[in-house]
Amino acid sequence: MAESTxxxxxxxxxxxxPAIEIPVGSRVVRVSNPDRVYFPTRGETKLDLxxxxxxxxxxxxxxxxxxxxxxxxxxxxxxxxxxxxxxxxMGAPPWMETVRVFFPRYKRTADELCVTELxxxxxxxxxxxxEFHPWNSRRADTEKPDEWRIDLDPMPESSFDRVxxxxxxxxxxxxxxxxxxxxxxxxxxxLHIYVRIRPEHGFEDVRRAAAAFAREVxxxxxxxxxxxxxxxxxxxxxxxxxxxxxxxxxxxAAAYSVRGNPEGTVSTPIAWEEIDAVNPxxxxxxxxxxxxAALGDLHAGIDDAVFDIAPLLEWADRDEREGVALxxxxxxxxxxADR
Numbered sequence: 001m002a003e004s005t006x007x008x009x010x011x012x013x014x015x016x017x018p019a020i021e022i023p024v025g026s027r028v029v030r031v032s033n034p035d036r037v038y039f040p041t042r043g044e045t046k047l048d049l050x051x052x053x054x055x056x057x058x059x060x061x062x063x064x065x066x067x068x069x070x071x072x073x074x075x076x077x078x079x080x081x082x083x084x085x086x087x088x089x090m091g092a093p094p095w096m097e098t099v100r101v102f103f104p105r106y107k108r109t110a111d112e113l114c115v116t117e118l119x120x121x122x123x124x125x126x127x128x129x130x131e132f133h134p135w136n137s138r139r140a141d142t143e144k145p146d147e148w149r150i151d152l153d154p155m156p157e158s159s160f161d162r163v164x165x166x167x168x169x170x171x172x173x174x175x176x177x178x179x180x181x182x183x184x185x186x187x188x189x190x191l192h193i194y195v196r197i198r199p200e201h202g203f204e205d206v207r208r209a210a211a212a213f214a215r216e217v218x219x220x221x222x223x224x225x226x227x228x229x230x231x232x233x234x235x236x237x238x239x240x241x242x243x244x245x246x247x248x249x250x251x252x253a254a255a256y257s258v259r260g261n262p263e264g265t266v267s268t269p270i271a272w273e274e275i276d277a278v279n280p281x282x283x284x285x286x287x288x289x290x291x292x293a294a295l296g297d298l299h300a301g302i303d304d305a306v307f308d309i310a311p312l313l314e315w316a317d318r319d320e321r322e323g324v325a326l327x328x329x330x331x332x333x334x335x336x337a338d339r
Contacts, residue, residue, distance in 0.1 A: 071124055145199065
């Protein structure tokens with residue numbers, strides 16, 4: 001057993017702090033082991049995580065509202081085991097909400113968390129959820145995405161300055177299309193840009209549109225951006241414009257989701273004007289609450305800026321006529337419904 005995992009397990013065994021009750025709107029959520037250390041770098045606890053999500057309540061609910069949501073749970077803190085959980089855990093109170101999704105590969109269904117109020121988030125945290133990974137579709141029609149996700153994923157030798165350059169080009173293309181992009185840090189080394197779209201197309205069309213956009217970004221900055229499918233074939237210093245995050249049941253951390261690392265970094269909405277100065281490592285559960293109190297939810301207007309992906313589908317058709325084939329969506333791990 002790794003030393004950090006062993007320490008986390010010992011801490012969990014020794015923890016005997018009485019449970020506390022947290023009022024959340026009209027609900028009361030019982031939080032057990034509130035003093036258990038979840039983030040070893042600064043020592044934040046489970047209660048600190050609860051208080052973080054309470055402090056960004058409007059933002060996290062806006063990011064998750066009505067979406068199937070996978071929970072990344074860490075029962076003994078982020079130094080311990082990580083559990084990818086699709087199904088709502090047993091023992092949920094009757095006021096928790098779910099949405100049933102079907103996994104064709106296994107011919108099985110799962111009732112996933114479906115957040116409509118902050119108490120749903122806090123109960124999930126009580127069940128050791130650190131990260132929230134929502135679908136890009138909503139409960140009304142889970143097969144029709146209403147969110148197009150642009151994931152700027154730096155390869156191991158890429159600098160964040162290169163990510164910044166690609167982000168500016170992505171914004172340039174979005175502006176030309178008349179689309180409004182809403183950037184956020186990934187909580188790791190990359191950036192995400194979300195675009196609200198009409199829920200009129202299936203996942204494959206949204207993925208085709210996303211790939212056409214990614215190829216246009218690559219054409220403009222081939223020295224920085226890549227759409228090469230296989231990781232082993234990519235320039236290790238490039239930024240992968242990952243259109244695959246629009247594949248059915250592929251999820252990424254929501255806006256305001258904490259990430260499961262020792263520093264407790266947060267996937268944080270930012271203004272376009274911040275991209276050249278932001279340091280993602282500075283955005284943590286210790287700093288984002290003050291930022292949120294001052295700025296509010298920088299993604300609050302996302303539902304008012306809806307884009308029609310028809311021009312991107314025309315680009316996709318053009319590329320396909322010219323022989324640029326879209327690789328088949330990856331299957332491994334995409335529809336794992338066992339938990």
